Each structure stands twice: as structure tokens, then as C-alpha cells.
Amino acid sequence: MIFSAFQNIQITGMSVAVPEKQIPVESFNEVFGEEAVTGFSEMTGVKALYRAVPQQTASDLGYEAARNLFNKQGINPDDIGILVFVTQKPDFRSPSTSYLLHKRLGLNRECSCFDINLACSGFIFGLEAVLSMLKNSESKTALLITGDTSVRTLSPMDRTMIMLFGDSGTATLLEKSSNPGTIYTAMRTDGSKFKSIITPSGAYRNMNAPVERELWDDGILRSDYDTHMKGMEVFGFSITEVPLLIKDFMEKLGTTTDTYDCFALHQANMFIIKQITRKVKIPVEKIPISIDRFGNNSSNSVPLVLADNFGNMDSGSIRTMMSGFGAGLSWGCADAVLDISRIYPIVHTDAWYQESFRGLV
Numbered sequence: 001m002i003f004s005a006f007q008n009i010q011i012t013g014m015s016v017a018v019p020e021k022q023i024p025v026e027s028f029n030e031v032f033g034e035e036a037v038t039g040f041s042e043m044t045g046v047k048a049l050y051r052a053v054p055q056q057t058a059s060d061l062g063y064e065a066a067r068n069l070f071n072k073q074g075i076n077p078d079d080i081g082i083l084v085f086v087t088q089k090p091d092f093r094s095p096s097t098s099y100l101l102h103k104r105l106g107l108n109r110e111c112s113c114f115d116i117n118l119a120c121s122g123f124i125f126g127l128e129a130v131l132s133m134l135k136n137s138e139s140k141t142a143l144l145i146t147g148d149t150s151v152r153t154l155s156p157m158d159r160t161m162i163m164l165f166g167d168s169g170t171a172t173l174l175e176k177s178s179n180p181g182t183i184y185t186a187m188r189t190d191g192s193k194f195k196s197i198i199t200p201s202g203a204y205r206n207m208n209a210p211v212e213r214e215l216w217d218d219g220i221l222r223s224d225y226d227t228h229m230k231g232m233e234v235f236g237f238s239i240t241e242v243p244l245l246i247k248d249f250m251e252k253l254g255t256t257t258d259t260y261d262c263f264a265l266h267q268a269n270m271f272i273i274k275q276i277t278r279k280v281k282i283p284v285e286k287i288p289i290s291i292d293r294f295g296n297n298s299s300n301s302v303p304l305v306l307a308d309n310f311g312n313m314d315s316g317s318i319r320t321m322m323s324g325f326g327a328g329l330s331w332g333c334a335d336a337v338l339d340i341s342r343i344y345p346i347v348h349t350d351a352w353y354q355e356s357f358r359g360l361v
Contacts, residue, residue: 001248002187006131009183011336013173015069016307017061017347018050018166018294025049025163032159040163045270049166049295051151056352058089058147059097061169063104064349066145069171070105072344077106081139083113084130086122086146086299088199088327089153090115101145104353112139119197120266120326121187122146122299123170124334128185130174144172148298153199155213155222160231164269166295170303173342186249187332188241196233197327200224234326238272242325243279249333250321257282260335261318262309266301266325267291276323299324304346306338311345 025041025048032040041047052061062085069075083105085098092100096115107113112133118125123146130142147169154162201209201224209224216222250256257263263282265273267290277287288309290301297304302322310318320338325331 001245001252003252004128004132004185006135006183008177008179008181009131009134010175010177010179010181011172011183011338012175012342013069013073014170014303014306014338014343015065015072015347016168016170016300016304017064017068017349018168019052019056019061020348020350021053022048022050028163031157036159037163040159043269043271044164045291046164046295047292050168052149052167053350053352056149056350057091058087058149058169059085059091059101060352061149061167062087062145062147062171063101063169063353064347064351065169066101066105066143066171068344068347069173073173073342075173078108079141080107080143081111081137082130082133082142083107083111084116084126084142084144086116086118086126086144087148088117088119088298089147089149118327118330119148119298120268120296120301121324121328121330121332123302124185124322124324124332125187125330126299127172127334128187128332131183131185134174134176140176142174144174146170146299146303148300150227150298153202153225153227155220155226157213157221158226159220161227161229164296166297168294168297168300168304170300172303181337184253184335185332186245186252187330188245190329193233193237193329195230196237196329197227197229199227235272237329238268238325239275239279242323242331243276245331246276246280246321246323246333249335253335255335257286259319260286260321262320263287264302264306264320264322266323267294267296267305268325269296298326306343307346310340310343313340316340
């Protein structure tokens with residue numbers, strides 16, 4: 001376990017954006033049949049999800065979340081010294097999408113920007129990166145943006161994934177503070193399982209794969225350009241390694257489930273959430289749920305479940321255990337006190353950046 005402690009840094013704002021269109025899982029009845037869809041919904045807990053319009057990218061949703069955060073708190077763009085964007089669906093192969101966000105948000109040149117290619121653990125790993133940079137630099141304020149439009153690499157015939165993943169973006173503000181308080185993080189990685197969740201083609205390792213979809217051994221029509229998940233392998237990892245890390249983390253901190261007001265878990269699926277809850281012995285009232293209406297939102301899951309459950313509350317603070325886990329395989333936890341008044345209601349938008357880049361030199 002890689003354990004870190006960051007003193008005198010606080011999460012001072014959190015905003016989430018989702019597309020306008022909510023899609024009920026029943027809309028897939030014509031494709032997969034009512035019985036299959038009903039069974040999927042009962043097992044995963046997903047009843048609906050949000051899908052980006054065709055022109056909308058992950059950075060568009062992250063930008064809208066950040067813009068909402070700037071407007072709510074009157075943030076001066078010149079104050080942002082660090083910008084990290086976590087996504088597996090970048091706008092371009094090069095440059096990093098964080099530079100486009102830097103331009104769109106009007107940040108100044110005295111700012112460090114980069115992307116992190118991570119999925120469901122991305123918010124925790126991104127948080128660790130931003131906290132480390134704040135701790136070891138002169139910067140006082142940082143912005144962590146996450147975004148994913150998972151639908152872009154899903155086969156429309158993959159019944160295991162197309163009904164599971166939603167699209168969204170989030171923005172989290174972190175600031176150095178004279179107030180006492182510490183944010184703790186813990187992370188683990190198992191690269192031997194890199195094939196567990198993978199999009200095999202589209203980069204430079206497997207460049208000449210055919211684009212036509214064909215029937216795989218599991219009976220699903222997909223190509224190597226579609227994301228593939230080994231369901232049972234990921235399930236086994238999620239219900240063993242994730243609760244073990246949470247328990248090891250709490251042991252290191254000297255805390256128990258009674259210490260926390262909230263456990264914001266990655267919304268993988270309802271069955272996995274229940275298994276983690278049971279194994280860690282977390283009171284169910286401390287587990288907010290958003291997967292039923294938003295689906296699995298990859299790196300956005302933790303901020304989304306917080307905004308969904310606390311975004312309309314005016315005041316108060318909650319000590320929160322946050323946990324993200326997924327592709328890599330990678331999994332992490334964070335312990336932080338959050339000001340509920342700085343967690344904002346979810347924004348719904350189909351806005352997208354309309355400047356064209358085709359043909360530019």
C-alpha cells in the first residue's frame with residue numbers, strides 16, 4: 001500500500017456535469033430482449049444512464065463542470081497553478097487534452113498541465129497527483145478535472161457494457177489552507193492483470209487490427225477497437241482487493257467505519273457495492289448510491305455520487321472515505337473532510353466546443 005498524508009490542503013469545491021439525455025435501460029429491449037435487460041438491471045442496479053451527444057467529448061463535460069465551479073465560487077483563473085485532466089477518452093492523441101482545457105478556461109502561463117490515462121480509479125490517483133504537486137510546489141490552488149465518454153469505445157451489441165456505462169465530467173478544486181486538517185490517500189496496482197479491462201486497438205501496439213466487428217468467444221459482436229472487460233476476473237478483484245485495501249487503510253489511520261459519515265465508493269455495479277459494504281461492515285445508510293440513475297461513470301463516479309447525494313445541501317461537513325478501482329488493475333482510497341456547501345448540484349448540458357481543428361497546420 002502506497003500511503004500518503006497531506007496536511008493543510010483542502011478540497012474546496014466539487015462540480016459535476018452530465019449530458020441532457022437520460023436513457024432508460026428498457027430502451028435496449030429491442031436489441032437484447034426484455035428478459036435479458038431486466039436481468040441485467042436487477043443484477044447491476046442500473047435503471048438509466050446519461051449519454052453524450054455525438055459531438056460532445058469528455059473534455060466538454062469536464063469543462064462545463066469546471067466552468068460551473070468557477071461561476072459558483074468566483075474563481076480567478078489566474079489563481080490556478082496546476083491542472084490535471086483524468087480521462088481515457090482524450091480529444092486528440094497529441095497534445096494532452098489538459099492544454100485545450102487550459103485554453104478554454106483562460107488559465108495563465110504560470111500553470112502546470114498534464115493528462116492521466118486512468119478509468120475507474122482515476123479520481124483517487126488524480127487526487128494523489130494534485131495533492132503531491134501542491135505539497136511540493138509554490139502553487140496554492142489546483143484543479144482536478146475528470147471526464148469520460150465511455151460509449152465511444154463500446155460495441156452497441158455488448159450487453160455486458162453498453163447498458164452499464166454513462167458519460168459525465170467533474171471538476172474538483174484543491175487549495176492550500178492554514179486550517180488544520182489532513183487528506184490521506186492509499187493506492188495499489190496489479191499490472192499483471194492489464195488485460196482485464198482493455199481496448200486493444202486504437203493506439204500503437206495493435207495498429208492493423210480489422211475494424212469490422214466479429215463474434216467473440218463470449219457470443220458478443222465486437223472489434224479490437226471496442227473496450228472489453230473480463231467480467232468474472234474484475235468482479236473477483238473488486239470484492240477481494242478493494243475491501244482489503246479499505247480495511248488496511250483504516251488500520252493504518254486508526255479509524256473504523258464509525259469514524260466516517262460517508263463512504264463514496266466507485267459505482268461499479270450494485271452487486272459489487274453490496275459485497276464491499278458487507279465485507280468492510282459499513283452501515284448501509286453511509287453508502288450513497290447513484291448507479292441506478294447514472295450508471296457506472298468511470299473516473300467520475302466518486303464526485304458524481306457525492307454531488308448527487310449532497311449537492312442540494314446548504315451546510316455541514318462530512319468525513320468521507322472515497323474509493324475508486326478498475327482498469328490497470330488499479331485501486332485507491334482517500335480520506336478527507338468535505339464541506340457540503342461546496343459540493344454543487346449536477347449540471348445537465350449538451351454543450352460542446354465548436355472550434356474546428358481539421359486542416360489546421
